[in-house]
Amino acid sequence: MQLERIRNSSLHEKVMSAAQASEFIKDGMTVGMSGFTRAGEAKAVPKALAERCKQQPIKINLMTGASLGNDLDKILTESGSLARRMPFQVDTTLRKAINNGEVMFIDQHLSEMVEQLRNHQLARPDVAIIEAIAITEEGHIVPTTSVGNSASFAVFAEKVIVEINTLHSDKLEGLHDIYIPSYRPTRTPLPLVQVDDRIGSTAIPIPAEKIAGIVFTSTPDSYSTVSDPDAETASIARHLVNFLKDEMAQGRLPNNLGPLQAGIGNIANAVMMGLLDSDFDDLTMYSEVLQDSTFDLIDAGKLRFASGCSVILSERMNAKVFDHIEDYKDKLVLRPQEMSNHPEIVRRLGIIAINTALEFDLYGNVNSTHVCGTKMMNGIGGSGDFARNANMSIFVTKSIAKDGAISSVVPMVSHVDHTEHDVDILVTDQGLADLRGLAPRERAVRVIQNCVHPDYRNQLMDYFERACARGGHTPHLIEEAYRWHVNLQTHGTMKLAN
Numbered sequence: 001m002q003l004e005r006i007r008n009s010s011l012h013e014k015v016m017s018a019a020q021a022s023e024f025i026k027d028g029m030t031v032g033m034s035g036f037t038r039a040g041e042a043k044a045v046p047k048a049l050a051e052r053c054k055q056q057p058i059k060i061n062l063m064t065g066a067s068l069g070n071d072l073d074k075i076l077t078e079s080g081s082l083a084r085r086m087p088f089q090v091d092t093t094l095r096k097a098i099n100n101g102e103v104m105f106i107d108q109h110l111s112e113m114v115e116q117l118r119n120h121q122l123a124r125p126d127v128a129i130i131e132a133i134a135i136t137e138e139g140h141i142v143p144t145t146s147v148g149n150s151a152s153f154a155v156f157a158e159k160v161i162v163e164i165n166t167l168h169s170d171k172l173e174g175l176h177d178i179y180i181p182s183y184r185p186t187r188t189p190l191p192l193v194q195v196d197d198r199i200g201s202t203a204i205p206i207p208a209e210k211i212a213g214i215v216f217t218s219t220p221d222s223y224s225t226v227s228d229p230d231a232e233t234a235s236i237a238r239h240l241v242n243f244l245k246d247e248m249a250q251g252r253l254p255n256n257l258g259p260l261q262a263g264i265g266n267i268a269n270a271v272m273m274g275l276l277d278s279d280f281d282d283l284t285m286y287s288e289v290l291q292d293s294t295f296d297l298i299d300a301g302k303l304r305f306a307s308g309c310s311v312i313l314s315e316r317m318n319a320k321v322f323d324h325i326e327d328y329k330d331k332l333v334l335r336p337q338e339m340s341n342h343p344e345i346v347r348r349l350g351i352i353a354i355n356t357a358l359e360f361d362l363y364g365n366v367n368s369t370h371v372c373g374t375k376m377m378n379g380i381g382g383s384g385d386f387a388r389n390a391n392m393s394i395f396v397t398k399s400i401a402k403d404g405a406i407s408s409v410v411p412m413v414s415h416v417d418h419t420e421h422d423v424d425i426l427v428t429d430q431g432l433a434d435l436r437g438l439a440p441r442e443r444a445v446r447v448i449q450n451c452v453h454p455d456y457r458n459q460l461m462d463y464f465e466r467a468c469a470r471g472g473h474t475p476h477l478i479e480e481a482y483r484w485h486v487n488l489q490t491h492g493t494m495k496l497a498n
Contacts (some may be wrong), residue, residue: 005164005170005216006135006164008136008139011214016214016375017048018047018217021161021213022049023210024213025126025292027057030063030123031127031128031156032129032153033046033129034149035065035067036067036146036148037066037312038068038222039145039311040145040146040221040310041064041072041146042161043217043219044163044215044219045129045215046068046129047075048212050076053079053080057080058081059080059081061085061123062076063087064087065147065150066088066150066337067088068091073089077093077097079351082094082097084106085105086107087167088107088378088380095378099374105379107376109380109382111337112286113149114338119481124157125153125157126159126253127151127157128154128156128157128160129161130154130162131165131217132144133168134164135214136203140201140203141204143404145334147334149338151178154204154206154210155204158210159210160210160212161211163214163216164217165219167217167218167220169322171325171326171329172325174202175202176203176333176334176335177334178202179199179200179335181337188406190339190344191346192348193349195286196307204324209218222312222316223313224291224314225291227266229266229274230270233266233270234270235428236271236429237274237275239427240394240396240425240427244352245278253352257280258349258351260283260284260286260354261285261351261354262287262355264312265330266292267356271396272354273291281301285306287306288307288309290311294306294308295313295321296317296384304331305333307334308332308340309334316358337382341386342385346385347389351390352394353392353394355383356397357395357396358370359408360408360409360426361411361412362444363444365413365418365423367413367416368403368417368418369415372414373414374415383417384417387422393422394423395418395426395428398429402493406493407452407460408428409448409453409456411464411467411476411484412481412482415480420443424436424465426451430451430453430454433446433447433449433450437475440473440475444464448464455495459495463477
């Protein structure tokens with residue numbers, strides 16, 4: 001039965017154990033691995049590699065689409081096998097190693113990495129490890145629940161290891177749209193003009209002889225960790241839905257808003273869930289990760305079509321979707337991440353981009369990645385791809401964190417991922433600040449009035465007024481700009497003593 005998943009019979013002899021396949025990976029190699037936000041990652045070979053490292057220490061440079069599930073980043077970190085990691089991660093063990101300088105982490109826009117591989121600005125993978133549901137008659141690879149960077153890794157790599165995961169239904173075949181742009185400077189425009197356009201193939205086209213090993217697995221993807229909306233995230237959703245209703249009433253948005261993009265995590269998922277109780281329908285999505293809210297909106301008849309590059313679901317939603325995937329296939333497509341995040345397409349489609357901030361400042365600069373300016377959390381992900389090019393760039397966050405010890409709105413962000421030039425709308429549980437068309441001093445007033453938690457509003461207004469007295473187009477007290485962060489590190493709170 002397993003061999004039926006390998007429709008090219010000449011490849012049957014390539015079946016081997018995960019331990020045997022891991023032997024293709026040598027010290028110092030660059031490895032490209034499937035997986036995007038805990039979905040569709042290779043599972044058996046990375047674990048076998050980690051076990052091998054206990055007896056035979058090696059270091060690899062690991063590239064993926066985004067974060068890995070099944071604790072693989074943790075396992076690989078603890079085995080000592082990671083020298084470099086890119087472009088995104090969410091694992092606490094790996095994060096500690098990154099912040100200790102033990103693993104070199106390259107935090108990168110998710111649309112850019114494959115382009116740099118294509119142009120030899122980054123070393124191409126020596127080995128690619130790709131999870132699949134099947135291999136076609138031509139030797140092409142049919143991915144599972146994510147595409148991410150898998151297609152280009154397989155094309156660029158010297159050798160390809162395929163993990164066929166029999167736990168995934170073969171009915172996933174046909175869900176994917178694999179399109180790889182041609183080389184610059186003679187590249188033609190990307191022929192995608194509608195969210196539901198299909199412009200590529202349903203499998204990753206590589207020569208069959210590149211496949212060095214095939215490993216069978218039956219390990220599930222990790223469940224997503226999203227939780228039900230709480231009072232704060234529900235409030236953020238209400239502010240945003242009301243704003244979108246007004247934009248539509250003013251004729252600035254069409255009746256179906258235009259394609260939506262939402263980042264990963266509780267806040268972004270809760271914001272999308274807020275659309276369930278709205279009057280909007282015939283919605284579309286052009287995003288990276290399709291989460292629970294995507295399928296709740298489809299089931300409610302609100303969402304007509306969703307394009308992404310991976311599907312990651314909670315335990316509540318997982319069986320409902322994957323046991324009935326044929327009911328959803330005409331409403332979904334999974335693409336490579338350089339297509340789901342491509343600036344040309346984001347600008348063309350007029351996407352409304354909704355992403356999460358760690359903190360933002362008076363003037364609209366956003367920090368998505370670093371705690372107190374130095375400690376990496378996860379990475380920028382795709383938020384920059386969308387923020388710079390979207391029709392409307394929205395960032396959301398709760399107004400406070402750590403039981404009020406941290407204000408998410410500060411005088412100056414401790415690290416800048418998205419400048420004020422790329423940010424249109426800021427939303428917290430306190431309210432919404434529309435920054436479009438405003439000068440810096442006007443932006444600051446709106447941010448303080450609408451977005452700051454009451455515990456910090458007077459403190460931030462005091463800073464702003466004293467900065468304005470000193471002057472400048474973008475007023476600041478440079479010697480005090482990070483006083484809140486310093487106070488947090490020394491006294492455990494951003495609340496300043498009188």
